Amino acid sequence: MDPGVCFSQLLLFLHLVTVNCSPGALLDVVVDRYDIPKVCPREVQTEDFIRYHFNGTFFEDGKKFDSSYDRGKALISQVGLGRLITGMDRGLQGMCVNERRRIIVPPHLAYGSIGTGGIIPPDAVLVYDVLLLDIWSTKDEVEIRTLSKPASCRRTTEASDFVRYRYNGTLLSGEPFDSSYSRNATYDTYLGQGDLIKGMDEGLLGMCVGERRVIIVPPFLAYGENGYGNFIPGSAVLVFDIHIIDFHNPEDPVEIRVTHKPQECNMTSEADDLIQYRYNCSLMDGTLLYTSDQYDSPSFTTLGANKVILGLEEGLRGMCVGERREVVVPPHFGHGENGAGGVPRSAVLLFELELVKLQKGVPEGYMFVWLEETPDPLFPAMDLNGDKQVPLEEFALFIRLQVQEGKGRLRPGIDADSIIKDMFDNQDGNKDGKIVEDELTVKEDEDTEELH
Ligand SMILES: *[C@@H]1O[C@H](CO)[C@@H](O)[C@H](O)[C@H]1NC(C)=O
Ligand SMILES: *[C@@H]1O[C@H](CO)[C@@H](O)[C@H](O)[C@H]1NC(C)=O
Ligand SMILES: *[C@@H]1O[C@H](CO)[C@@H](O)[C@H](O)[C@H]1NC(C)=O
Ligand SMILES: *[C@@H]1O[C@H](CO)[C@@H](O)[C@H](O)[C@H]1NC(C)=O
Ligand SMILES: *[C@@H]1O[C@H](CO)[C@@H](O)[C@H](O)[C@H]1NC(C)=O
Numbered sequence: 001m002d003p004g005v006c007f008s009q010l011l012l013f014l015h016l017v018t019v020n021c022s023p024g025a026l027l028d029v030v031v032d033r034y035d036i037p038k039v040c041p042r043e044v045q046t047e048d049f050i051r052y053h054f055n056g057t058f059f060e061d062g063k064k065f066d067s068s069y070d071r072g073k074a075l076i077s078q079v080g081l082g083r084l085i086t087g088m089d090r091g092l093q094g095m096c097v098n099e100r101r102r103i104i105v106p107p108h109l110a111y112g113s114i115g116t117g118g119i120i121p122p123d124a125v126l127v128y129d130v131l132l133l134d135i136w137s138t139k140d141e142v143e144i145r146t147l148s149k150p151a152s153c154r155r156t157t158e159a160s161d162f163v164r165y166r167y168n169g170t171l172l173s174g175e176p177f178d179s180s181y182s183r184n185a186t187y188d189t190y191l192g193q194g195d196l197i198k199g200m201d202e203g204l205l206g207m208c209v210g211e212r213r214v215i216i217v218p219p220f221l222a223y224g225e226n227g228y229g230n231f232i233p234g235s236a237v238l239v240f241d242i243h244i245i246d247f248h249n250p251e252d253p254v255e256i257r258v259t260h261k262p263q264e265c266n267m268t269s270e271a272d273d274l275i276q277y278r279y280n281c282s283l284m285d286g287t288l289l290y291t292s293d294q295y296d297s298p299s300f301t302t303l304g305a306n307k308v309i310l311g312l313e314e315g316l317r318g319m320c321v322g323e324r325r326e327v328v329v330p331p332h333f334g335h336g337e338n339g340a341g342g343v344p345r346s347a348v349l350l351f352e353l354e355l356v357k358l359q360k361g362v363p364e365g366y367m368f369v370w371l372e373e374t375p376d377p378l379f380p381a382m383d384l385n386g387d388k389q390v391p392l393e394e395f396a397l398f399i400r401l402q403v404q405e406g407k408g409r410l411r412p413g414i415d416a417d418s419i420i421k422d423m424f425d426n427q428d429g430n431k432d433g434k435i436v437e438d439e440l441t442v443k444e445d446e447d448t449e450e451l452h
Contacts, residue, residue: 026106026125029091033101040096042135046080050092051134051235059104059125066119074133076235085110088128095132097172103128133173136237140218142199146211147241153208159192162346163204163247170239172216177231177238186245188346197222200240207244209284215240246284246348248330254311255328265320271304272361274412277316280352284328289342289349298356302413305364309334312351319355327351359412367419368399372407379437389434395427396420 044050051074056066068075080089087105095101105126107113115122157163164186169178180187189195191204199217207213219225219235227234269275278298281290292299301307303317311329319325329349331337339345362369375381382390382398390398399420402408410416425431429439 026104029087029106029109030104031091031101032104033095033099035100037096037098040099042096044079044092044095044132044135046093047078048080048135048137049076049078049235050095050132051076051233052092053131053133055129057127057129059127062127065126074233087126091128092130092132095130097132097135098174100129100131103130134171134235134237136218136235138220142203142218142221143216144203145214145216147214148212150208150210153211155208157191157205157207157244157247158249159201159205161191161247161249162188163191163207164188164245164344164346165204166243166245168241170241171233172237172239186344191247197238199238203240204242204244207242207247209244209246212241212243215242248332248346248348250330250332252330252332254314254330254333256315257326258323259326260322260324262320262322265323267320267358267360269303269317269319269355269358271317272363273303274300274359274361275303275316275319275355276300276357277319278354278356279312282350282352283344284348284350300413302361311349315351315353316355319353319358321355321358323355325351325353327353360409362409362411367411367423368408370402370408379435379440382435382440389436391434392421392424395424395435399423 053068053074054066055064055069057064077084079092082089084092085105087109088103090109091101091103091105105128107123107125110126111120111124113122115124120126166180166186167178168176168181170176192201194201196204197217199221200215202221203213203215203217217238217240219237222236222238223232223234225234227236232238276298278292279290280288280293282288301316303313308316309329311327311333314333315325315327315329327350329351331346331348334349335343335347337346339347343349379390380386382395384390384394384398396417399408399410400416403410410419424435427435427439
């Protein structure tokens with residue numbers, strides 16, 4: 001036997017002898033709380049279930065008669081209802097998780113003058129060294145402790161939301177069993193649909209984006225008596241440290257907040273317009289993913305041309321030059337369940353937008369549109385000098401006049417000379433460098449898109 005153990009047993013023995021005359025004469029259990037944690041939110045009381053480790057030795061010679069370590073796992077028991085020997089029912093009272101105590105039990109509160117099954121002799125004084133790992137009661141509910149809540153919170157989580165969060169999972173003793181950080185990814189799930197353990201389905205409700213809370217779940221709302229895998233023992237209370245990154249509902253629309261509106265705002269962006277805009281694209285926790293500031297000049301796009309994600313398209317519509325917005329885009333209007341280069345799966349995106357330039361556009365497939373009635377007949381209007389033929393120069397002059405007078409519009413974003421040349425070539429059926437009335441008529445009959 002380890003001489004150190006021998007020595008301490010001896011000291012204890014001497015101590016007890018001086019105080020109590022003889023250990024056999026102990027009237028009640030003697031409890032020595034030799035290691036009490038600084039924080040003790042809860043103490044064992046009657047009817048509590050506990051999970052604990054122990055070493056049981058005989059007072060007389062320090063020999064071991066039982067140990068949870070030899071059994072390979074911590075013991076689970078209910079305290080104070082006679083399921084344990086009376087000495088333990090009493091000696092465990094008031095214990096904290098992570099506390100270590102020694103409980104010395106006289107025979108009349110243990111196995112009496114008969115002993116038990118050849119293991120405990122008659123009239124044995126028993127010494128239990130106990131380490132408490134877990135406490136819960138069947139009356140327990142999910143316990144929530146808010147650690148931090150953002151000042152502004154437009155909406156909180158509810159059932160059927162899809163939530164993305166980071167977490168650290170520990171047992172009450174502080175032993176970690178799982179963490180989203182170990183996988184370097186958020187945990188993503190629907191709420192209130194039974195995808196999670198009951199306690200989490202409940203504990204994650206009512207949270208803001210960015211909120212941090214601790215959720216403590218009793219085993220009957222977690223993994224029950226069986227536990228889970230190698231990491232969660234049976235009947236364990238679970239402590240989840242949660243940080244909500246974002247959440248959305250599959251029904252959520254794109255959310256647009258105008259943060260600055262110029263006083264003069266009589267022309268706004270719509271489909272077909274060519275716009276130039278500045279943007280920042282971040283995750284809801286503030287992580288910047290993309291910004292137009294990384295390029296030499298703000299981005300260009302033609303609205304309605306399916307060039308940007310749906311949510312951004314919507315957020316860019318109805319803006320006037322100089323306007324600024326914050327646009328929240330749920331994943332079904334963004335990059336969806338699979339994410340995309342740098343955008344995590346099912347992530348909600350926050351765009352900060354500023355419209356820099358707006359050029360009114362023409363519908364898809366058109367190079368030029370009339371903003372007023374098409375001149376009818378068209379050819380004489382085009383034939384500015386009345387010589388019955390329209391060469392490129394005259395055609396160009398005519399089109400530019402229409403644009404100047406606000407009667408027509410050329411497709412923005414493309415060099416005007418080359419559009420006009422294209423339009424001219426389209427009308428000049430026989431390619432002789434001039435348009436005559438017949439050519440135009442034939443084209444008109446074919447429902448020419450270019451000029452109408
Ligand atoms: C039980 O004994 C083992 C081996 O000596 C020791 O590691 C463990 O901490 C003891 N447990 C308690 C609760 O005292
Ligand atoms: C989880 O633990 C890591 C590492 O200790 C820590 O950085 C992080 O803030 C914790 N996360 C939560 C949600 O508590
Ligand atoms: C975790 O993910 C981030 C962002 O996707 C990446 O930059 C980082 O390298 C990853 N770390 C590990 C350890 O996988
Ligand atoms: C907007 O309307 C004002 C008068 O209401 C006018 O002076 C101004 O030129 C208009 N601006 C644009 C861009 O059309
Ligand atoms: C993007 O973020 C930078 C840095 O915070 C800021 O200066 C800029 O104005 C933002 N851009 C937009 C379009 O809001």
